[in-house]
């Protein structure tokens with residue numbers, strides 16, 4: 001396998017990770033064509049979706065072609081499974097060939113066939129898990145896919161996996177120490193709970209434990225917490241983006257930690273949730289996923305409800321896939337301004353990084369049929385250079401949200417109430 005300079009000889013898990021972009025386009029196109037033909041033939045729900053949209057499988061060969069099809073969301077799955085139990089018409093293999101069935105809140109029943117799940121390991125491999133690692137997996141092993149699928153993926157990397165599941169903090173601490181555990185898989189907040197408990201028990205975590213790496217998914221991972229793990233506790237961290245219904249981890253960080261590489265076992269689109277149209281790099285929209293490795297449970301264009309944007313900038317690790325930037329929020333928290341989604345969490349992260357500001361609020365209104373954005377700012381110290389600050393705020397906002405701020409108003413202290421919405425959409429009231 002050809003190695004990019006700077007990469008470790010065993011950096012990559014498979015050849016897919018380093019496909020040139022043209023090869024990826026061809027590869028995904030072929031996989032999509034096969035997936036769609038199989039799904040249309042064997043999954044009655046998929047056939048119904050196509051027929052209703054007036055689309056035939058022969059019209060779907062490229063990622064762009066997917067725009068012709070509607071998005072299916074969790075609420076639709078629940079509805080279809082209720083009216084056509086138990087799998088809603090999405091099962092595309094004989095019942096007796098199902099290996100296992102997961103149950104996600106709803107409930108939604110998700111049948112799985114074992115052979116197809118090896119790709120999960122990519123994400124753990126990129127995070128440095130190898131033979132010799134002893135890893136606590138603190139995800140639940142029942143009903144949800146997380147526990148057992150991550151367990152198998154750790155084994156595919158050669159690591160020893162300890163099926164701890166959730167809770168039992170004291171037992172986790174003891175096991176981590178007794179078995180000289182080197183890796184942790186779970187949520188960032190739970191690892192912090194374990195570390196704090198170990199410290200309460202009188203241990204010095206860095207000296208008394210062997211933990212070197214942690215892999216997280218399932219919740220927001222604030223940069224401040226990452227800094228604590230990496231600098232105070234010397235734990236190398238990696239995060240992945242996983243969604244239960246389409247079958248697990250979809251994107252993962254490499255050691256550069258600058259966004260999450262998309263897996264080639266899925267076609268991942270970032271779209272306008274209202275129109276289903278695909279968005280370009282840097283534009284925030286809903287993550288929509290089509291698994292192209294899965295012949296069991298055929299979800300075509302599953303809408304996750306999560307908002308992110310992607311970048312096609314090359315990553316120094318040598319992987320060639322696009323990367324999702326951080327998950328910015330849920331579709332319900334986003335406000336559309338002049339065609340672009342602005343997410344409260346994104347605005348919050350941006351403005352909180354300015355020390356000079358104590359409170360802020362973005363108002364979206366409409367003037368002469370055009371959306372208008374106003375940023376209201378309360379300053380900590382009134383004597384600063386407002387013109388320069390306004391200029392910085394304006395540039396950063398446009399850089400991140402791709403929407404220009406029309407007005408910046410410096411308002412007296414106390415104008416913005418202590419508890420307030422980050423973005424107020426006044427257009428609703430007109």
Ligand SMILES: [Zn+2]
Pocket residue numbers: 254255256261315316317318319
């Ligand atoms: Zn990378």
